Amino acid sequence: IKKGYFSEKNDLWPGQCFSLEVKEVLHHEKSDFQDIVVLKTKNHGRALILDGIIQCTEHDEFAYQEMISFLPLCAHENPLKVLIVGGGDGGVAREVSKHPNVREIVQVEIDKKVIDVSKQYLPFMSLGFSSPKLALKICDGFEYMRKHKNEFDVIITDSSDPIGPAVNLFTTSYFQLLKEALKPNGIVCSQAGTVWSQLAHVQDTLTNCRRHFGTVKYAVASVPTYPTGQIGFVIGALESNANLDVPKFKFSEEEVDTLRLRYYNEKLHTASFVLPNFAKKILDT
Numbered sequence: 001i002k003k004g005y006f007s008e009k010n011d012l013w014p015g016q017c018f019s020l021e022v023k024e025v026l027h028h029e030k031s032d033f034q035d036i037v038v039l040k041t042k043n044h045g046r047a048l049i050l051d052g053i054i055q056c057t058e059h060d061e062f063a064y065q066e067m068i069s070f071l072p073l074c075a076h077e078n079p080l081k082v083l084i085v086g087g088g089d090g091g092v093a094r095e096v097s098k099h100p101n102v103r104e105i106v107q108v109e110i111d112k113k114v115i116d117v118s119k120q121y122l123p124f125m126s127l128g129f130s131s132p133k134l135a136l137k138i139c140d141g142f143e144y145m146r147k148h149k150n151e152f153d154v155i156i157t158d159s160s161d162p163i164g165p166a167v168n169l170f171t172t173s174y175f176q177l178l179k180e181a182l183k184p185n186g187i188v189c190s191q192a193g194t195v196w197s198q199l200a201h202v203q204d205t206l207t208n209c210r211r212h213f214g215t216v217k218y219a220v221a222s223v224p225t226y227p228t229g230q231i232g233f234v235i236g237a238l239e240s241n242a243n244l245d246v247p248k249f250k251f252s253e254e255e256v257d258t259l260r261l262r263y264y265n266e267k268l269h270t271a272s273f274v275l276p277n278f279a280k281k282i283l284d285t
């Protein structure tokens with residue numbers, strides 16, 4: 001990557017790519033798991049790129065981190081213990097620690113280098129790691145799930161796309177392990193890609209989740225620097241007919257201000273489950 005434009009080319013979104021104008025390459029290294037780049041961009045602040053795919057940019061990361069965190073947390077009656085799989089930039093830990101009921105957060109990230117790089121270059125994300133509620137583990141999320149049963153109220157999989165180290169985190173067996181790691185009334189939420197260029201992949205992930213969970217839905221968020229400007233989440237509850245789209249916990253207007261919620265609100269929670277017809281047709285059971 002040089003000065004000029006960084007272009008996010010990948011077969012997951014064939015024939016198109018999003019580009020960011022680069023002011024400076026702040027960091028570039030190869031870890032044991034992936035290629036890690038931090039850019040200073042012209043208009044989007046700093047950006048973290050793993051294996052050529054944009055993980056977050058400073059200016060719009062809040063949309064993704066808030067939605068992947070508060071959709072499952074607020075759909076749950078009382079989320080005391082939360083597991084985050086992935087999320088090496090710290091953004092999801094930052095958001096989860098804002099929920100007043102959460103007492104304990106465990107985070108499992110495979111690549112320590114992503115954490116180190118985020119601490120050095122993305123302090124607005126990595127501040128999540130300083131939460132006193134957080135216990136951070138460096139290991140593969142899939143392996144971790146094998147050893148933990150009946151332990152968590154909410155599990156958030158903030159994973160990279162299904163290539164490289166994250167490939168197992170979208171499979172049926174992963175959702176089975178998630179189910180076993182949950183306490184009764186538990187809820188899971190996973191990064192699940194966009195309906196515009198990956199509808200079949202979104203459908204597969206939903207199908208894999210539906211094999212093990214009683215209620216499974218897909219919710220959308222608008223993130224301009226993710227492919228097609230849209231990303232979605234697969235949300236599953238153990239119980240059937242769970243009302244995932246009606247938040248059980250509501251932030252007061254004061255909390256929205258003091259906790260700096262810039263995207264998530266109660267109406268948006270419900271609205272994010274409403275899908276356009278072409279996607280609804282494929283993704284609803």
Ligand code: AAT
Pocket residue numbers: 053054055056064065085086087088089090091092108109110111114139140141142158159160161164165166167169191226227
């Ligand atoms: N917070 C938004 C950014 C991400 S980060 C995805 C994280 O998942 C990375 O830190 C990566 O190292 C970690 N990861 C990948 N595989 C595993 C695994 N098997 N176990 C634990 N952690 C893992 C998501 C960006 C979404 C991009 C959408 N196009």
